[in-house]
Structure formats: C-alpha cells, structure tokens
Amino acid sequence: MKSFSYERASNAGQAAARAAEVPGAMFVAGGTNLLDLMKLEIETPRHLIDVNGLGLDKVEETEEGGLRLGALVSNTDLAADDRVRRDYPVLTRALVAGASGQLRNKATTAGNLLQRTRCPYFYDTAMPCNKRSPGEGCGALSEGAFSRQLGIIGTSDSCIATHPSDMAVALRVLDAVVETVTPSGATRRIPLEEFHQLPGDTPEKETALMDGELITSVVLPAPVGGKQAYYKARDRASYAFALVSVALIRQPDGSGRVALGGVAPKPWRRPEADAELPNGARAVMARLLDGARPTEENTFKITLAERTLASMLAEE
Amino acid sequence: MNLPIEFQLRRRTLLIGTAASAAALRFAQTAQAQTPVSKPAGAEKSAVTMTVNGETKTLELDHRTTLLDALREHLKLTGTKKGCDHGQCGACTVSVNGTRVNSCLSLAVMHEGDEVTTIEGLGTPDNLDPMQQAFVDHDGFQCGYCTPGQICSAKAVIDEIRAGVPSHVTSDLTSPIEMSGPEIRERMSGNICRCGAYSNIVEAITEVAGEQV
C-alpha cells in the first residue's frame, strides 16, 4: 500500500473543496472496497478524507413523500429501516443479497454505488486493463480469458466489466436520484440512470461525478407500491456476486418495471422493456437485451436473465 | 441478438500489452490520465485512542495500519486472525461499538474513540463465554483458525436476529424474525471454515440462541 495522509471532514462542502484541492485525495467511508484496492495498489490515494463525521447517516422523509437516504447510512441500517422494508422492499431485498453481514455493517450508500468492478483482470495487476491503466488493453478480451462473470450489454471494445452492486439495481428500478455537493459548494441532483456511465473508449471514467464531488444522499421518490422482488442468480447461495440479478416491481394490472444487475457496466433498465411486462419474460428480455454482445463464456446470461424473470413472474 | 464478440482485435491488444511493453505503456498512460502524485499531502502517522476489551489504548500508527494489524501487531492480541486480508473470509471479525466488522478492511486511524471487543475480551480459559463453551461442546472447530472470527460473528448474529435486522432468507420483511437454522446459516456466510466445521458451528449457535430466549 502507498502511504497517505489523513483528515476527518466535518463539513460536506469543505470536504469536496479539499478533495479537489489536495493532490491524490480520495474520500473514505466504510473502506470495504477502497482499502481492498489500496492493498493491491489498484487505488493509490495519497490523502484520505474520512467522511464518517459528516452526519450523513440518517434516513429522512422528504416533502414529496419519499425518503432521503444519507450517503453514510450503513447497508445494514438501510436494509433494516422500517420505511424501506414497508415501502421499498426491493431495496431491502437487494441489500441483503449483497456481501456478508459484517461487510454490510461497514458498507455505506455512497460507497456501495461507487464500488469498482470485480472483473478478475482489473484485480490482477499482472494483466492489462483499460480501466486501471487507460490504453493498456483489456485482459478480459484476450484469447482464452475467463469472461463468464463479465458484461453482455452496454460494454465496449475497451471494457466488458460489470458494475457489481446489488443495491444500485434496486435504486435504478425505484428511479432514485443521487444528491451531491461540488468542490465549489454547489449542489447537484443526478438521476441514477445518468449516474453510472458506459465505458466507450474511456472505461476509467465510471460516473457522472466531477473531481472532488461528494455524494451527500440518495433520494427515493414517493413509494410506487406493487409487488417488489429481487432475485440474484449466483454460483453459491450466499456471499457471491451476481451472475444475473433481477429487480422487479409489478402492479396489479400487470404493468411494472424491471432492472438487471450482473450484465452491464451499470444497472440495466429500458422503458421499452418495462412496457413489455404484461407480455411475459421473453418479450421483456427481447427488448432489454437487444444488442447484447456476450462472449462465448457468458452468452448463458441471456437465457439466465430470461428464465430468472420468468420464474419471478410465475411466482405471483 | 448478435453473435459473441470475436477476438481478433483483442488479441492484438494483448500482444502489445505483454511484458516490458506493458510496463512502459502503463507508466506513460497513467501519467497522462492523472497527475502523478508522489507524496502524501501531510503526516503519514497519527495517534489514535480506542477502548479495546475495556482498556483504553493510545497508539501512534502509520495510517496504512488496519484495525486487524493494530490489534495483532501493536497490541499483541493475536486471537483475531488474518486469513485473506481482503474481506472474504471473516477470520478477522471483531465487534466495534457493538456491531461485527471485518477488521482487515478498516483503518485503525478511523477508530478514534471506538470500543473494540476481540475474542480475548469475551471470556478467559477459566471463564468461557457461553458461545465459546458451546463451540467446545459441539466440536465447532478443527484447526481453530477461523474460530475467533466465527465466535465474534455468531454472538452478533443472535443480536441481529433479535434486533429484527432482515437477512436474505427472511421471508416476511414486516414481521419478527425467527431464530432458525436457515437464518443462522445465511448470516454466518461471511465466515469461511476451511475445515468444514459448519454443521457443528450451527449447532453451537442454535444452542446458545435457545438458552438465551
């Protein structure tokens, strides 16, 4: 690990200003992703700004009848919140499908959204990776590479990594909005849809955040009701990243919303696919995964996504 | 849907990206992508004060020191184990302010004022914690390497179920959670046991949970 200096932030605006001004600065929240990557020198901050003292650890009701989820609320507390369980159960289900009990105690709302890919070649510093070192090449697209877990849609010739978060898939299906403060002290609202970006030629640029911008909260609109479910298909029953995950909200009239995890560089949802819900899983996936470019090893994810949704629809 | 991506192009990219050329390329491009920062902006060490097993401890630590290394290397509390050092095995599980965490993925300097309880703080050889006793009674270990983490986690699991924290196997999110085998198993999935003592571990936890109802 590279050595670094450390400060505790006590004001959100100042924290953002400091992050933009101090060379090599990064925020640290739970540390469960950042520290992992620092040990491997994939992340090499020279200054850490600890944001745990910012008082952003509360879940509050908004005037619009929704919820404001503080950036520093732990994944455990968020999953256990009575209002989330009652009105946004897909979020609780997605949270408890991720990581382990002790990791969720430290993992935070903002840190979870900003966790980096689990592509094995991103983690293996002996292999080329455009996300780690732009222009170096993509280890996952080399001949014989192990791409079973990687993306099938929204990917590019530079990078086929997925975004690994479960929570983000639920936030996407709930139309959440990310609230931030910029280094100049301005506040911004970024719909989750626009928050994570597709890799294109710049897979190292993953989100709409500017340098130093701090996430302060994530806002959920007023509850939309319906039956809500999250199903995570994975290689073991617990404590594994998704091969494919499906977040589903279904209204009594058969309409609803669907988002997928484990298939793309961001939570994957398309309005035209939502519209096909009354016509069944095959119709939804024909729209949702139209244009998919799987590798030979992960082409099974297309079938898996369709069957996962089909079984969820059959359960109701 | 389109056919799988074909690999011709990628292969060329990989050839460029091997051995010496990769190293040279990486330097050039990292420098371009972000301003290289060679030095920390300030001090690389700090003093941190925390309560460990009831005793106040002040340590002067390099910021890189994890809570796990602070416990093991600086306070010589070697009961807490280092398995993977990457959050994957649970051997380093300790309690911080009453919740279980992976001490390997937490910086010691971030624990100013915190109360940390390790396996040494739960019981002593002459006066075992009920969970320690149950692990002995049910053969909840073989080599014992994962055991301190298992026991710290197990105690927290009972508390979490009682507090109504939902898990992946909780069927109804709005009613009280049952103390059941599936709930215990799911919640213990962050603690890996290379010796495979799992079924005995679940028995030990179930016994303690039952006695404390």
Ligand SMILES: Cc1cc2nc3c(=O)[nH]c(=O)nc-3n(C[C@H](O)[C@H](O)[C@H](O)COP(=O)(O)OP(=O)(O)OC[C@H]3O[C@@H](n4cnc5c(N)ncnc54)[C@H](O)[C@@H]3O)c2cc1C
């Ligand atoms: C073994 C293991 C298994 C896992 N399994 C899963 C899984 O199945 N599903 C899943 O979804 N996740 C999984 N995770 C990932 C876990 O959810 C993340 O590590 C966690 O959510 C990150 O949150 P954190 O608060 O610890 O972030 P940190 O590690 O503190 O930070 C992560 C990033 O976010 C930035 N950041 C933090 N807070 C802010 C802020 N307020 N504003 C701007 N930037 C900020 C940091 O600078 C850093 O770049 C797993 C992790 C491990 C180690």
Ligand code: SF4
């Ligand atoms: S898929 Fe993306 S993250 Fe994985 S090696 Fe290629 S460029 Fe890196």
Ligand code: FES
């Ligand atoms: S040593 Fe911390 S989880 Fe393995």
Ligand code: FES
């Ligand atoms: S008892 Fe040996 S690893 Fe669990």
